Each structure stands twice: as structure tokens, then as C-alpha cells.
Amino acid sequence: MTLQSDTLLEISPLLRLQWEEAQQRHVMLYPEGMIELNDTAAAILELCDGTHNLTSIVEKLEQKYEASGIEPDVREMLESALNNGWIRELVAQ
Amino acid sequence: MAGSENSSLSKPRWLLAELTYSCPLQCPYCSNPLDYAGLGNELSTEEWKRVLSEARALGAVQLGLSGGEPLTRRDLAEIVAHARQLGYYTNLITSGYGLDEARIAELKTAGLDHIQVSIQSPEKLLNDKLAGTESFEHKLDVARWVKQHGYPMVLCVVIHRQNIHQMQQILEMAEALGADYLELANTQYYGWALLNRDQLLPTREQFAEAEAIAQSYKEKVKGRMKIYYVVPDYYEDRPKACMNGWGTTFLTIAPDGMALPCHAARELPGLACPNVRDSSVREIWYESAAFNRFRGYGWMKEPCRSCPEKEKDFGGCRCQAYLITGDMTDADPVCSKSPHHHRVTEAIASAHDSTADKPLVFRNSKNSKALTG
Numbered sequence: 099m100t101l102q103s104d105t106l107l108e109i110s111p112l113l114r115l116q117w118e119e120a121q122q123r124h125v126m127l128y129p130e131g132m133i134e135l136n137d138t139a140a141a142i143l144e145l146c147d148g149t150h151n152l153t154s155i156v157e158k159l160e161q162k163y164e165a166s167g168i169e170p171d172v173r174e175m176l177e178s179a180l181n182n183g184w185i186r187e188l189v190a191q
Numbered sequence: 192m193a194g195s196e197n198s199s200l201s202k203p204r205w206l207l208a209e210l211t212y213s214c215p216l217q218c219p220y221c222s223n224p225l226d227y228a229g230l231g232n233e234l235s236t237e238e239w240k241r242v243l244s245e246a247r248a249l250g251a252v253q254l255g256l257s258g259g260e261p262l263t264r265r266d267l268a269e270i271v272a273h274a275r276q277l278g279y280y281t282n283l284i285t286s287g288y289g290l291d292e293a294r295i296a297e298l299k300t301a302g303l304d305h306i307q308v309s310i311q312s313p314e315k316l317l318n319d320k321l322a323g324t325e326s327f328e329h330k331l332d333v334a335r336w337v338k339q340h341g342y343p344m345v346l347c348v349v350i351h352r353q354n355i356h357q358m359q360q361i362l363e364m365a366e367a368l369g370a371d372y373l374e375l376a377n378t379q380y381y382g383w384a385l386l387n388r389d390q391l392l393p394t395r396e397q398f399a400e401a402e403a404i405a406q407s408y409k410e411k412v413k414g415r416m417k418i419y420y421v422v423p424d425y426y427e428d429r430p431k432a433c434m435n436g437w438g439t440t441f442l443t444i445a446p447d448g449m450a451l452p453c454h455a456a457r458e459l460p461g462l463a464c465p466n467v468r469d470s471s472v473r474e475i476w477y478e479s480a481a482f483n484r485f486r487g488y489g490w491m492k493e494p495c496r497s498c499p500e501k502e503k504d505f506g507g508c509r510c511q512a513y514l515i516t517g518d519m520t521d522a523d524p525v526c527s528k529s530p531h532h533h534r535v536t537e538a539i540a541s542a543h544d545s546t547a548d549k550p551l552v553f554r555n556s557k558n559s560k561a562l563t564g
Contacts, residue, residue, distance in 0.1 A: 112343040114280060114304065116278065118250070120202055120249065120250030121250065127253070128343065129304075129345050130253065130255070130305075130307075130345070131253075132253060
């Protein structure tokens with residue numbers, strides 16, 4: 099699935115993103131399962147809150163990490179998350 | 192092996208809370224112990240809350256609320272609310288019996304994350320026969336309500352010789368109900384299922400055919416419904432990595448407060464599993480003899496001890512080794528390297544030869560008392 103740069107993204111209602119103190123990392127929880135996230139994936143997914151799209155996620159992360167040219171990596175991660183059903187395109191109300 | 196939280200021991204991630212052995216159903220493949228009817232008093236609401244808090248502090252994050260039928264606990268919503276507030280992902284594992292829309296909404300408000308509904312068969316007659324209770328239409332209603340109230344819907348069907356020929360209809364039923372996940376759980380032979388093994392174990396050909404149907408359906412529903420397939424280990428060459436390794440990930444608390452490294456471990460002789468009424472979850476996890484008994488590789492005999500695959504499957508299932516060979520330190524006899532592997536092939540032959548009219552023994556208190564005195 100190709101992601102449009104201006105589509106707002108949100109975590110799928112079937113999953114929950116949360117910080118796990120005991121594991122010192124973020125996890126995605128779903129029925130009887132858990133995905134352990136690295137810091138980069140967690141930083142990207144935390145911005146999938148229904149108010150950001152690919153462009154604004156890239157902007158925020160480039161500011162936060164004082165980086166540039168990260169768009170291809172962020173896009174790849176988000177497209178993979180979309181295909182895995184971790185996130186979805188915001189449903190228009 | 193003395194332990195503390197600073198040691199190299201991993202932390203529990205999964206807590207299975209078997210809230211009760213009460214159940215309105217009588218499934219003949221139930222994983223509860225045969226002698227459940229004679230076991231002690233159920234933990235109180237306050238005891239469960241303490242257990243949930245202690246396990247969460249250790250790192251448990253997935254919580255299964257199971258039984259018996261957990262809906263028979265009137266304090267279920269209170270337990271769910273406490274669990275959700277602690278940050279658990281809460282899974283209700285239910286037959287659906289006794290669930291109505293008001294209770295589904297009440298549990299949603301309490302913070303329940305997910306409901307897994309089990310259906311015995313896509314056909315009313317067989318569903319009601321296996322459940323020992325007229326329940327089919329109600330289960331379908333429950334599955335629809337679960338969906339309508341915004342829960343992820345997991346449909347669970349336990350697979351065995353009585354329903355394996357219905358694989359195609361099972362898949363179609365799950366799709367029609369809009370299940371997000373379908374768990375096809377091939378029966379594991381412990382407890383009541385072991386007692387009824389001759390009537391439940393399918394043939395290798397039946398397995399192969401059913402699996403092929405399920406695999407091709409996976410493609411059809413890709414992106415809409417995920418299919419989990421619990422493998423039938425009697426037909427494997429290597430044992431399952433039971434519990435992801437003893438005392439590494441899973442903690443089960445039985446209705447009477449007994450803490451178990453796996454839900455069948457009560458059957459193991461001399462294990463002396465601790466009880467949450469006597470010890471904290473922390474003491475149980477790190478220090479109890481039972482939880483340390485099969486950690487690591489030091490307990491292993493041959494062929495496991497020198498096996499290059501021991502770090503992958505941990506020698507398989509301790510309960511299955513005991514139930515089939517009589518020695519819980521043996522290799523799981525599912526493994527083709529086990530000197531007792533022939534007992535698994537004999538069990539398959541015995542099931543194949545058994546007469547069709549031998550009756551199933553249903554899981555109920557009367558049978559439990561009759562079988563175990």
C-alpha cells in the first residue's frame with residue numbers, strides 16, 4: 099500500500115501503544131500478543147494520533163532528532179505498519 | 192538457583208487468571224484438571240486484586256481472564272477495572288454463556304480490551320452436543336454484540352475429530368461474523384482431553400486436509416481476518432517450545448490460588464506448586480522450587496541434554512512428558528528423538544482403531560467426583 103503524504107494516521111483501534119516500565123520500551127498490545135518496539139518505531143507510532151500525516155511526522159522527527167532526509171525511512175516504516183494493520187488512515191467523521 | 196529481581200531471570204509477561212472452575216458448559220476437551228470439583232475455595236475479589244497488582248509490578252502485561260467460565264464471577268467487572276487501571280491488556284476468554292449486551296457494555300466501561308468467544312462447531316446440533324448445553328444461537332449473538340461494542344473479536348474453535356470435517360464451514364462462519372482473529376486450536380491432550388483422546392484425536396489425513404483448507408483461506412481473508420493455527424503436536428517431529436520455556440514468560444493462577452508455571456502443571460507429582468495465599472507473586476516467581484524446577488537446561492536427561500535444538504524447544508512439554516512416559520524429566524515424547532516416541536504413535540493408532548460409539552466423558556462435577564473420588 100502506498101501512503102499519501104497528507105493522509106492523517108492513527109493507531110488501529112484493535113491495538114494499544116504503551117510504555118512498559120519493566121521492559122524499558124514501548125510495546126503494541128493486541129489480543130493475546132505484543133510487539134516490542136525499538137525507540138525509532140515508537141517515536142514514529144506515537145505521532146500516529148489522528149492529527150499527523152507523513153509530512154508532519156517527518157517534520158517533527160527531523161526537529162526532535164536534528165536530522166534530515168529521513169522521509170524514505172519513515173515512509174517505509176509507516177507503510178509496513180499500515181500493511182500490518184497497526185495503524186490506519188483516519189476515518190473521516 | 193536462588194533468585195532475585197536483579198538476577199538474569201526473565202520476568203513474567205503473561206498472567207493467566209483462572210477465576211473459577213464453575214462452568215455451565217461441559218466440553219469433553221476441557222483443560223481443567225479432572226479433580227477440579229474437589230479443589231479449594233476460590234480467591235476473593237481482594238485476593239485477585241493483590242495478585243494482579245503484584246504480577247503487574249513484576250512486568251506481566253497480558254492478562255487472560257479465564258476459567259471455567261469467568262462470567263460466573265459477579266465481581267468480574269471490578270477485577271477488570273483494577274487490571275486495566277494497572278495497565279494490563281485484558282483478554283476475556285469466554286464461552287459467551289451468560290453474556291448479554293448490558294454486561295458487555297459494563298465490561299467495556301470497566302476497561303476490558305478484548306473478548307474471545309469460543310464456539311464448538313458451526314452447526315447447532317454438534318455445538319450443543321459438545322458444549323453439553325443449548326448455547327449455539329446465543330454464542331452467535333454474543334459474537335455480533337462483541338463486534339458492535341467495538342471490541343476486537345476473536346473467535347476460538349477447538350479442533351478435534353468430532354468437528355475437523357467442518358473446517359470450511361468454521362472459516363465461513365468466522366468470516367460471516369466479522370471476526371478480526373480466528374483461533375483454530377487443535378486439541379492439546381491434557382485433563383479431560385487426554386481422558387477422551389481416543390474419541391478426539393483426528394487422523395493424520397484429516398489434519399492435513401483441514402490445515403490445507405485453513406491455509407488457503409488465510410489468503411482469501413488477508414488483511415481482514417488473522418488466522419492463528421495451534422498445531423497438533425502429536426503429528427509433529429519436534430515438540431512445542433512449551434510456555435516459551437518453563438518459568439520464563441507465563442504465570443497461571445488457578446481458582447484456588449495455586450500458582451502454576453503452566454496451566455496443566457498441577458498434575459506433576461511432587462512439584463508442590465506454591466499458593467498466592469501463602470507467598471507473594473515475587474517470591475513465587477523468583478524463589479519457589481516449583482518455578483525453578485525446569486528453568487535452564489541442568490534438569491535435562493538425554494536425548495535433550497546434548498541436543499542442538501534444546502534452546503529452541505526446551506525439551507518440549509513437562510506435563511506431556513509425565514502424562515505419556517510417567518517421568519516429567521523425560522524428553523517430550525512427541526519428539527522423534529525420544530525413546531518413548533512410540534507411545535505417541537500408539538496413541539494415534541489407538542484413536543484410529545477406537546469404535547465410534549465409545550461415549551465421550553463430559554466435564555462436569557459429577558464426573559469429576561466419580562473419576563477422582
